[in-house]
Amino acid sequence: MKNKILLFCLLTLSHCLPNIVSGQQAKVTSPPIVNQAGYNLDEAKRFVCYGAPNGTAFEVLPVGxxxxxxxxxKIVDFAGDFTAFNPEAVTGEFIxxxxxFGDSKPFWIxxxxxxxxxxxLAYQFFIDVRGSEDPVYSDEQHVAGGGPSRDGGAYTLEAVYETLLYASNPALFDRWHEDFDDAAVPDLIKLILWHAEFAYQHRxxxxxxxxxxxxxxxxxxxxxRYDYQNTLDQLAAVCAAYHSFLKPYLDEAKYQRYRQACLQHWEAYExxxxxxxxxxxxxxxxVGWQEFNEMGNVFGQAVFRNLFMYLCEKNEADGQPEKFLAYAREAAQDIIQxxxxxxxxxxxxxxxxEHITPQALAFFLMVAPESAPYGIREKLAAWTEHxxxxxxxxxxxxxxxxxxWAHPKTKELGNTGLGGSMFAVAHLLDDPQLRALGWSQVNQVFGLNPAQAHYSNKSQERLDLNGYWAGIETGWPDAHPNGAGKLGLVRGTLDGTPLDNMFPYNPEPDKDEVISYYATEGWAVTNRAWMSSVVFSTLGSHQLRVLNKDGQEVNEVVTGDVVTIELKAALNQNWNAAEEGWVLIQSGQEAPQPIxxxxxxxxxxIFTAKYTPDLPPKTVVRISYGYLGFEKVKEFTIK
Structure with missing residues (x-):
């Protein structure tokens, strides 16, 4: 995979032509512009130095x-690639x-x-932006859009993407309990349940x-006045998650009320x-009626919600999974056509x-590939080429x-979900080129853009709340803290993006004609798009293996032999301590248990555990991490 990514980056640099003659000196030049926080190990890494001629040398140096x-x-077409540079376990910064042309801002790898x-931060935003703390008596008439999030309706689909977020990396989210101060229930689970109850009460x-x-x-x-139909989309996600990971936290009677609300209103609510x-x-x-709109009906929602109900109903004695699978297939065929x-x-x-459409098709291949209609892979491959x-x-x-390049008048923060779409599709199509492009979309959020600024305003209020990204020197130059969403005190808010007049590189555009990067205001539905990039990023990087005493992967194990379970996952939060996580282990038909x-x-x-099976021959042992299509699975047979 590393070699594939490196080859793609080199090919891309050799073919990406800017809007001026390649290799010529630009009138305006920039220092090296980077992702200010930094880059993931073993992933694509690049920077832009506008005006640097082809062949200009660059160096990556440790700070100090x-x-x-x-x-x-060497720089090619204003960009430099250092994907091959992967210093292991280094906590210092680089430039x-x-x-x-100068030095870049410092960054980590x-x-x-x-x-x-x-x-x-991805879910803390949705804690802070709630229109009320009570999901039942939520004072809708004083909340812009009615909620659950300020300046949003049910279309914000909070529970859908919060559910996927937990499913993508559950052991990480199990660590955090401080926001709701409940030692028994992780914060993200509490938030999912809060949004579920809001959806039910507003159905x-x-x-x-x-x-x-x-x-x-x-x-x-x-x-x-309110898009109550979309509350069922949120309840459907929670019903699916009940059978995956919510059962310890969600009362069965309440779950059945949520399920029945979906079953009773599904067709009537379209x-x-x-x-x-x-x-x-x-x-x-x-203005007016458009075919699709971010404020209520997006191409792809129908695939997600019907797949969630399919996953739910498969587990019910009186369930109707085939009905919902048929609905999901019809919706997917609509997209394909x-x-x-x-x-x-x-x-x-x-x-x-925009991010929902490709992610919905990808989700079909993640959870029900054998039932997906013909043409999904081909449609996603065509989208990839586009x-x-x-x-x-x-x-x-x-x-x-x-x-x-971009919209001349309004920010395009929805682009922050484009990385998530690329990660999901790249995983399914085994396309490292597309995954590398996904990281370029993330880089833009973190400052690799013509404004040379992170998309979030670095206000003192957010810093005081511990609600900002570490490692960012320059945040978005403006904010709208008292707009409809009242986002000034909301952690992890994104605020603005460069407009068209800042491209290809114009950090000081004519602000009298167009208020360029001051076209600023965050929005809950924007942060949902960004959350999707966090959700799908791990699809291409989590790994699970079972190793024998010689460090070799095994598919068969003699009962009584010691094996090592090895998980590589995004659980490394503290660079100065060895941390913990968990995986699920299932022997035969027994219920899965965490280890x-x-x-x-x-x-x-790298996270490991020793395991000694004491099981009869031919027993299949299943190790897994993640849920709802995000599972990494390793099976071995006892011999």
């Missing part, structure tokens, strides 16, 4: 340690030095660095809300199908909803067209 550079390279810095709510720039309903219907022309927006960017990459209303114009073409520039930024794994040393990112 003069001497021989541990890595050197990029380009003679004549570390095991699962992005996940280390972002996983907790038919159509009362007043504070400001909202839209109405709900088809053109020939009486319009609604949850069985793709919903079109359902949101009447007053926003200038999407009608998803038009050249229609902006299906792509970047949906903004914060994205490779649109990111064929030195920023590896997804451009709108040959003449427009503790311990890091082999500080900052190794």
């Amino acid at each position: 340690s003069p001497g021989k550079a541990p890595f050197k390279g 990029i030095r380009v003679p004549g 570390a095991d699962h660095l992005m996940e280390k810095l972002s996983s907790q 038919d709510y159509n009362g007043p809300t504070a400001h909202r720039p839209y109405d709900i309903g088809h053109p020939d219907q009486q319009l609604q 949850r069985d199908r793709v919903v079109r022309y359902w949101v009447k927006s007053q926003k200038w960017i999407d 009608n998803w038009d990459f050249n229609n902006p209303r299906h792509m970047w114009w949906i903004r914060n909803g 994205m490779k073409a649109k990111t064929n520039n030195f920023w590896q930024y997804r451009k709108h067209s040959d003449t427009e 503790k794994v311990t890091e082999t040393g500080p900052n190794t990112g």
